[in-house]
Amino acid sequence: MQDQNVTITERRRQTRNKMYRYIYDAESPVSKQQLASAMGYSLPTVQQNIAELLSAGLIKPGEVQKSTGGRPAVGYSVEDRIRYSVGISVSSANLRILVTDILQNELAYKNVKIRTFEENRIGRQIADELEVFLEEQSIPKEKILGVGLTFPGVIDRERDTIVLSPTLRMKDISLSAIREPVPFPVFIENDSTSGGVAEWIGLTQEERAEDFVYLFLENGIGGAVFINGRPFLGSGGRSGEFGHMCLQPEGRLCNCGRRGCLEAYCSAYRFTRDLGITTEEFFAGLEKGDAGYCALWEEVLSYLAIAVNNLRMAFDCNVILGGFVSGYIGPYLPLLREKAAALSTFETDGSYIRLGRYPTKAGMMGVAWHFTKQFIDEI
Numbered sequence: 001m002q003d004q005n006v007t008i009t010e011r012r013r014q015t016r017n018k019m020y021r022y023i024y025d026a027e028s029p030v031s032k033q034q035l036a037s038a039m040g041y042s043l044p045t046v047q048q049n050i051a052e053l054l055s056a057g058l059i060k061p062g063e064v065q066k067s068t069g070g071r072p073a074v075g076y077s078v079e080d081r082i083r084y085s086v087g088i089s090v091s092s093a094n095l096r097i098l099v100t101d102i103l104q105n106e107l108a109y110k111n112v113k114i115r116t117f118e119e120n121r122i123g124r125q126i127a128d129e130l131e132v133f134l135e136e137q138s139i140p141k142e143k144i145l146g147v148g149l150t151f152p153g154v155i156d157r158e159r160d161t162i163v164l165s166p167t168l169r170m171k172d173i174s175l176s177a178i179r180e181p182v183p184f185p186v187f188i189e190n191d192s193t194s195g196g197v198a199e200w201i202g203l204t205q206e207e208r209a210e211d212f213v214y215l216f217l218e219n220g221i222g223g224a225v226f227i228n229g230r231p232f233l234g235s236g237g238r239s240g241e242f243g244h245m246c247l248q249p250e251g252r253l254c255n256c257g258r259r260g261c262l263e264a265y266c267s268a269y270r271f272t273r274d275l276g277i278t279t280e281e282f283f284a285g286l287e288k289g290d291a292g293y294c295a296l297w298e299e300v301l302s303y304l305a306i307a308v309n310n311l312r313m314a315f316d317c318n319v320i321l322g323g324f325v326s327g328y329i330g331p332y333l334p335l336l337r338e339k340a341a342a343l344s345t346f347e348t349d350g351s352y353i354r355l356g357r358y359p360t361k362a363g364m365m366g367v368a369w370h371f372t373k374q375f376i377d378e379i
């Protein structure tokens with residue numbers, strides 16, 4: 001009898017959850033009538049669930065739909081400010097903090113320069129900066145579902161460790177030591193995987209059914225492979241570490257200590273560390289036709305084309321470019337596509353190469369989604 005009650009309660013919860021998701025995914029407010037006909041529920045069932053969702057503060061009424069005649073129906077939409085999620089990106093010299101609402105809209109953002117991350121105090125440094133930020137933005141702590149952190153490194157969940165981060169020049173960092181000082185639930189993920197998750201969320205329902213490869217271009221280069229809507233992690237969590245694919249044996253020295261990796265050729269360090277300018281200054285100079293910059297960019301694009309063509313060859317799906325460097329690639333995308341197609345045995349064009357929607361904030365968006373998704377799943 002008890003089991004039966006649990007089943008009934010659970011079934012009711014699932015119905016409520018489905019209705020919430022329908023309202024969540026809808027582009028405009030949804031009426032009870034629309035819910036009933038679209039989801040095949042009776043009007044009393046819809047009414048009861050709407051009442052429950054309203055009393056839980058999860059949806060809000062009042063927005064009136066455009067009607068072709070008669071009395072306009074009341075529409076319902078998601079209460080976007082009910083809870084917030086935080087995404088924090090840890091990179092070599094910055095801590096970037098982003099707060100999203102339940103609909104993944106950005107509410108607040110801050111880029112904090114960090115002189116050095118101290119290996120034993122990373123968690124404390126993050127907790128202190130987050131505290132200041134929440135205070136500055138007047139964000140109530142009780143509304144925060146959790147804090148997602150992205151690291152440029154290989155994460156071993158079983159050992160609860162960041163095994164290696166060439167970009168941070170650290171290895172074997174304990175995840176529990178990072179989590180411990182942060183006064184919220186914490187989820188830690190690789191930056192490229194999180195970036196890929198953000199791109200996946202941004203896809204339409206039909207596009208989500210397609211597999212894709214994500215190539216993340218920042219100071220470090222990483223990536224992620226999405227199969228059936230989920231990241232494929234590999235047996236050691238190192239799937240998608242495209243930055244360390246060797247493109248040129250005995251070539252340029254990489255952050256990982258080896259030679260000839262993609263990262264050694266196409267990382268943003270080619271402009272910042274090697275030329276001593278910002279990425280923005282590099283692309284401004286390139287646009288003006290600076291001969292030295294043009295030659296360097298030609299080389300970067302050529303190696304990028306090799307990498308992208310190899311990814312296409314290995315996975316036979318779209319390759320989405322992300323990371324802050326991808327935000328500058330737009331004007332050069334036709335050239336990159338041309339170069340990649342010229343290398344291909346099968347392709348006649350490079351239309352499979354796409355630019356991501358979030359060049360600069362994808363990692364934070366993706367890792368924040370971890371908590372938003374959990375919240376939605378439990379409604």
Ligand SMILES: [Zn+2]
Nearest residue numbers: 244254256261
């Ligand atoms: Zn390398």
